[in-house]
Amino acid sequence: MSFQRLVQAAVAALAIAASWPASAQQVLKVGSTPTGIPFTFLDTKTNSIQGIMVDLITEIGKDAGFAVQIEPMQFSTLIPSLTANKIDIISAAMFVTPARKEVIDFSEPFYTYGEGLLVPKSDTKGYVKLDELKGEVVGAQVGTAFVDALKKTGLFSEVKAYDTIADILRDVNSGRLKAGFGDYPIFAYYLKQGGFAEARIVESYRPTIMGSVGIGVRKSDGELLAKINTSLAKLKANGTVGKILEKYGLKAQGA
Template identity: 75%
Template structure:
């Protein structure tokens, strides 16, 4: 009888342990970055990560039946943190790319955009493409979809790699860097805050690396991905996604 009770207890424990985070409606750990304003950023007043992707995953969780715990981390560590189970989701300004899809899965697209070009304000040339900057030392953020195309273009003697976008902005602002490439909406938002007065966003530049941002999910979490996509579709249909974008000064026309 005792052995039977122990066996039943062990079975119950095993069944509980194998419940997925989504089915148990647990709190899911969500990786976000502190330097991707307005998609994700550290709000120094509340000491919390805020932004478009935080608002979005919070609303998705409300609809899908889970709560979120935002975990701040560097952009370059997000995918490794997801695959090693340190976090359960990625909600940041991360492009859906074929290379990344080999490692993790993504939700349906949330918002589409391309790279922006920044130069010192004293540089008034109307650059439109990479080739216009041939021979220039440029910068990009580590782990982003812009690094390899810049290197492979053959136009630049050096592509400097930076940890964060504000680092790129600071070096362009002080003319230590001649040109920098990063997510257009993030550059535009930073410059609107007036913190980098000696930096110009080149409006004539036409992006060549256009992609869509999505929620990152482990390949094994197929049911969770289905729930996220279903909730995302609802939030697009009822205008919630557009309202979140508008709250942070992003035009809804870029949504996909």
């Protein structure tokens, strides 16, 4: 083969190879929820899941070299879906807890916060501690770290488990529930939208169930976890994470 033909063959091979990444890029299924505003929520205009955790995993994917396909599901089904290989990643408002770490692995923490206390507006007491609600019926979202933690205190006559944060807001707003506990940023976002005029967050309350949000993967996916952590560190350093948080009304954190 002549030198010219060798060059032509090499150029053709390079052209074919250059077309591979776009078509062969790995697409990972990401479990997320429609009820975790502002971390995740259903955008009714596009009928798709949007929010902080969607933006974050999308940016991580761009940096790490994979595309994401968001799979909407209830919060309580996220971990079972991951371990059953129905999804590849969890990117939602999920706390990193010892119990969960026994089942799946998490990325480095992304955002840290505690529980918010929600009561009817007619209740004007400036609650500070949990024991001020001793003997009352309270509520929290099923599958969250709050349900078990509240039950273990032994303070309450009942801890009702609700499917969604919106259900808790609705019952507190109507006066059917004495107090609700849930992710403070989610409560704050809902109330900001003006849909629950008869409920309020108790600003004097000091959270006791602090937690950090992380991205979840299967324990067998150590290589993927390493990629996520590398990209997350880079996005924190270059300000991308801060911009995502600010977009949804939250402040960047040092952690």
